[in-house]
Amino acid sequence: MSGSSEAATVGIAGIGAVSAAGQDVPATLESFRHGRPNPSKILPFESSIDCPTFQIIADLPELPGHLNASRSLRLLVRALTEALDDAGLNEDGLNEAPGVRIGVCLGTTVASQLNNVPFYEAYRKTGHPPLDAVHEYLSANLASAVGDLLSATGPRMTVVNACSSGTDAIGIAATWIRAGLCDIAIAGGADELNRVAMAGFWSLGVMSNQLCRPFDRDRAGLNLGEGAGVVILESAAHARRRNKAHRFEVAGFGSACDAHHLTAPHPEGRGLQTAIRAALAQANITSDQVAFINAHGTATLDNDRAESGVIHRLLGETVPFLSTKGYTGHTLGAAGGLEAVFSVLGLRERWIPASCGFANRDPDLPLAPVRDVTPINGDYALSTSLAFGGNNAAVLIRRRA
Numbered sequence: 520m521s522g523s524s525e526a527a528t529v530g531i532a533g534i535g536a537v538s539a540a541g542q543d544v545p546a547t548l549e550s551f552r553h554g555r556p557n558p559s560k561i562l563p564f565e566s567s568i569d570c571p572t573f574q575i576i577a578d579l580p581e582l583p584g585h586l587n588a589s590r591s592l593r594l595l596v597r598a599l600t601e602a603l604d605d606a607g608l609n610e611d612g613l614n615e616a617p618g619v620r621i622g623v624c625l626g627t628t629v630a631s632q633l634n635n636v637p638f639y640e641a642y643r644k645t646g647h648p649p650l651d652a653v654h655e656y657l658s659a660n661l662a663s664a665v666g667d668l669l670s671a672t673g674p675r676m677t678v679v680n681a682c683s684s685g686t687d688a689i690g691i692a693a694t695w696i697r698a699g700l701c702d703i704a705i706a707g708g709a710d711e712l713n714r715v716a717m718a719g720f721w722s723l724g725v726m727s728n729q730l731c732r733p734f735d736r737d738r739a740g741l742n743l744g745e746g747a748g749v750v751i752l753e754s755a756a757h758a759r760r761r762n763k764a765h766r767f768e769v770a771g772f773g774s775a776c777d778a779h780h781l782t783a784p785h786p787e788g789r790g791l792q793t794a795i796r797a798a799l800a801q802a803n804i805t806s807d808q809v810a811f812i813n814a815h816g817t818a819t820l821d822n823d824r825a826e827s828g829v830i831h832r833l834l835g836e837t838v839p840f841l842s843t844k845g846y847t848g849h850t851l852g853a854a855g856g857l858e859a860v861f862s863v864l865g866l867r868e869r870w871i872p873a874s875c876g877f878a879n880r881d882p883d884l885p886l887a888p889v890r891d892v893t894p895i896n897g898d899y900a901l902s903t904s905l906a907f908g909g910n911n912a913a914v915l916i917r918r919r920a
């Protein structure tokens with residue numbers, strides 16, 4: 520391998536995930552294998568909205584000080600611990616070699632802004648609120664907190680780009696590796712269920728009071744979920760120094776904003792189309808080399824219509840695709856991180872799960888997702904994300920020989 524091609528390689532050294540689909544990667548695979556969703560109507564907060572959600576019932580790590588107040592951060596640390604173990608880079612291993620540059624790039628929505636709710640509640644009631652909520656908010660920046668926990672010396676960035684945040688974070692972290700800014704990059708996303716986000720989506724009229732049905736004729740909206748997905752990215756040079764070989768890599772990334780509407784996607788998916796084309800170009804592959812697509816697939820009318828149209832135009836009628844939100848709910852800033860992990864799993868296991876919730880083909884959509892566990896061939900998986908503000912992102916994962 521030449522030096523230039525080695526520098527362009529962004530290996531995936533480890534993966535970790537926690538969601539309603541499973542408390543870790545093996546449990547997630549079991550849910551996928553059996554087509555088993557795990558919704559709940561029990562919420563960690565008071566709400567008059569009676570809709571299914573995908574809450575995580577799991578023991579979360581205890582963190583020091585104000586960090587422990589952030590559920591998003593605790594979800595993230597749980598997934599991160601699994602990913603580091605998978606990579607053979609537990610916390611001690613990260614610090615074994617002096618001078619290793621560790622970058623942290625993580626996506627979120629809830630963890631970036633909603634920990635201040637108790638402050639405003641107290642302010643309205645008393646006019647003199649305690650500052651605990653402010654300290655918790657300021658200390659819970661995901662990238663900063665994880666960087667401090669790991670004594671990371673590389674760049675840190677928390678990406679808040681609505682529902683494309685996790686995918687954008689992986690793409691940005693991959694550019695850091697390619698540019699030589701760090702040897703290892705922790706990337707992905709995390710978000711928790713929150714009543715402000717729930718009330719917001721309800722007010723938009725895009726939440727369903729039944730289980731979500733991505734791409735289905737009778738889809739009626741999304742279900743919210745929570746979770747965290749983490750990938751450990753590593754340069755080829757650093758992997759060689761520790762005698763590790765990567766089975767997977769981030770082969771391409773694209774991001775584009777069509778600025779069509781504050782909350783609705785462009786009807787023709789222009790931004791998504793641009794993002795996918797950029798990812799294919801960076802990977803230097805053609806669309807017929809894509810083995811499957813982990814689509815954003817929120818089960819909203821507009822998203823599924825726009826996304827299926829783009830898939831049909833760019834990748835044709837034969838590539839299998841699915842939405843995993845029937846297993847996890849829509850985890851907002853965590854979705855791109857989780858779905859990148861799920862894409863790695865599809866390539867590793869050589870099958871993808873049934874698109875949970877899909878039963879009836881919509882005659883107004885050009886394509887339908889897979890109905891059953893489906894074997895896949897090929898070495899590239901495409902994961903897509905659509906977000907508020909016309910933001911779109913796509914990442915290509917490659918399985919290496």
